[in-house]
Amino acid sequence: MKTLTVITTTYNRDYCLGQVYDSLVRQENNDFIWLIMDDGSSDNTKSLVDSWIAENKIEIEYYYKENGGMHTARNAAYEKLHTEINVIIDSDDWMADGAVEKIITFWNENKRDDIAGMICQNADPNGNIIGSPMPKGIKECKFREFFGKLGGKGDKKLVYRSDLIKLNPFPEFEGEKFYPASYKYILLDQEYKMLICDEVVCIVDYNPDSMTFGKFKQYQTCANGFAHFRNETSKVSNEPKYILNQMLHYIAECKYAGIKHPIKNAHRKFYAALMLIPGNLFYIYLNKTKRKY
Structure with a gap:
């Protein structure tokens, strides 16, 4: 069984999804699955993914659902998980070179029962760290503690144990297509800590139509x-x-x-x-x- 699932939820992003694929193909460590949850796309996403599956360069699982918003797509994706850990790479971002190896190695060396996952770094396309540097001398902390008392700022990449991230599904309200992702992280905070991994694992390229805006x-x-x-x-x-x-x-x-x-x-x-x-x-x-x- 693979160790890591890379989750990408997507909606009409055929124009940029290829950069996620290319970044995953470049990974030297193939101990991962790319799980694509299509949230009702009407563009060429499916045919594009079918062509990548046919290339057989990496293991891909593709699922389609009716459009309901990112939180519903994540709920559906989490239900499909069967690896030890997972990370979300948005459809307009891509995996940093060597990221799979860094994530799996760090996790295997440091995991414990009281650890829910890892807080890692994101960078922009020019290699600049997004937000604050990791707090010095701190190896583990609570999610809220990181962004509170420890002064963590900016978008960080979170890796979570799959058995835990399946807990507390995002509530779904009719007609509403967004629910804060931190809901799960804050609830898990009550019992678990996060490892701090000062490695860049994702390149983030903000688009005006991404969920970050609006x-x-x-x-x-x-x-x-x-x-x-x-x-x-x-x-x-x-x-x-x-x-x-x-x-x-x-x-x-x-x-x-x-x-x-x-x-x-x-x-x-x-x-x-x-x-x-x-x-x-x-x-x-x-x-x-x-x-x-």
């Missing part, structure tokens, strides 16, 4: 999902500042979603009550603030 619009169009996310993740910490921030956003998202009794539905009712007026003011601010999307 987040402000998603707050409005995917309000039920965001409200659910803020409510559920408010339970993972007893830090008042963290809970207040979650409830501030929760109240605003409930306004967008038309949820009439946000305090009644809140896990942190006291904090939700404190944030009722600030949350409504935040909602007004979001509506009046001009953002690009």
Whole structure:
């Protein structure tokens, strides 16, 4: 059985998917599967993937589903996993040369039962690290700790154990095509740590139509999902500042979603009550603030 699954969820990305394929073909270590979850593409994605499967240069698993948004595609992809670990490479990014070898070697040398996965580096096409350098002298930490107390910033590449990433599927709300990916990571944080691997494993080339952009619009169009996310993740910490921030956003998202009794539905009712007026003011601010999307 292969060790690593490289997951790519895609929707009408035949124009850039080839760079993911080429980067995987260049890997010297072939101890991986490329799992492509097609989220309802209407372009030439399937015929393109069929041609790569026929070339038989790497092991590819291709699945098609009706369009439902990236989080639904990831849910479907996670269900198909049968390797020890996995990593997501977006359709407009590509794997760094030697990345498979680096991931598998580091994992085999450092894995433990209390470790959920690895935090690795992304770089831009010019080789510049995206975000902050790894914290010095730290070999492992919690996901939230990395981006909080340790000052980690920017887009990092996460490798997770497949048995754990299958837990806590992303909630799916009718008509909403986005749900925050960090939902799973934050919940796993309660029991597991992450290894810090200071190696570049992915090259990230941001496109204007990628999921990274348009987040402000998603707050409005995917309000039920965001409200659910803020409510559920408010339970993972007893830090008042963290809970207040979650409830501030929760109240605003409930306004967008038309949820009439946000305090009644809140896990942190006291904090939700404190944030009722600030949350409504935040909602007004979001509506009046001009953002690009």
